[in-house]
Amino acid sequence: MKRQTNSKEKIKSAFVSLISNIGFEKLTITDITRQAHINRGTFYLHYKDKYDLIDSLESDIINDLEKIFIQEVEVTGKDLTDLISYKITLKSIGYLKDNFDLIKALYVAEGESKFMLSLRNILEKLLFIKLAGSTNLNFPKTNIPIEYSIELLLYSIISIISLWIRRDGKESPIEIANIINASKNIAPIDLLTK
Incomplete structure (x- = not known):
């Protein structure tokens, strides 16, 4: 073995x-x-071939990330105050940084869209598990339906991670986790205007 x-x-x-x-x-x-x-x-x-290799490598990464995300749900239970907590964000980014050479290779080999879609799907799964089990999440009253709100949240996180990968992981996991955490509370237009 x-x-x-x-x-x-x-x-x-x-x-x-x-x-x-x-x-x-x-x-x-x-x-x-x-x-x-x-x-x-x-x-x-x-x-079987190089495609099987890349699928296997990606599957290992995705399974590891899924375990990190699901573990948070098991630990925090139904008392959830944040859909994607800072703690889970930092732990996930730390995992990506620890495996950065492989992550970058998969990102390059498969193209941004396929790898990031897999990551997005894990985040979506986590969100729906938390939404289904939550007893105290409060959603602000906006004109945006919940499905669109979730999509905005998912893609803002994925976009930040994608840019970080393209920039060769220059920032530390703490810096990226802080950026993601801050982005959840700021409207995109507010980022560019005073």
């Missing part, structure tokens, strides 16, 4: 390195196996 884990880590490391150098379209299994110092048979023990 340890040997298989070691092979998968080598493959992942090679994938991350090669994406930044040659991109996903030109990437071949031969490139990966050479970089990982493994034979093709070892690669095919784990993955």
Whole structure:
């Protein structure tokens, strides 16, 4: 088992390195196996092709993030005062930062839209779990239906994370969590006007 884990880590490391150098379209299994110092048979023990590899890597990231998000719901229960808390935001951004090379490789390989859509879907799942279980969330009375309000919240968070990835994770997780937290309480027009 340890040997298989070691092979998968080598493959992942090679994938991350090669994406930044040659991109996903030109990437071949031969490139990966050479970089990982493994034979093709070892690669095919784990993955069908490069698309299966990328799906598996993304699935691992998404599952880890989902565990982080769902864990918050289990810990906080029904006493929720914030749909997406600062604590969960910071923990999630910290996880992305700890795995930044892989996140960036997936972002580049799949394109912004696919990877960020997966992240958005996790956030949406968390929101609906919290909405369904909440006994004390108060929504301000606005002319915007709840579905649109949720979409605005989701895409503001996703947009900030996407920009952070494009900027090569320059800011710390605390800085990004602070930006996300502040953005939840400010209208977009207020960000640009005095």
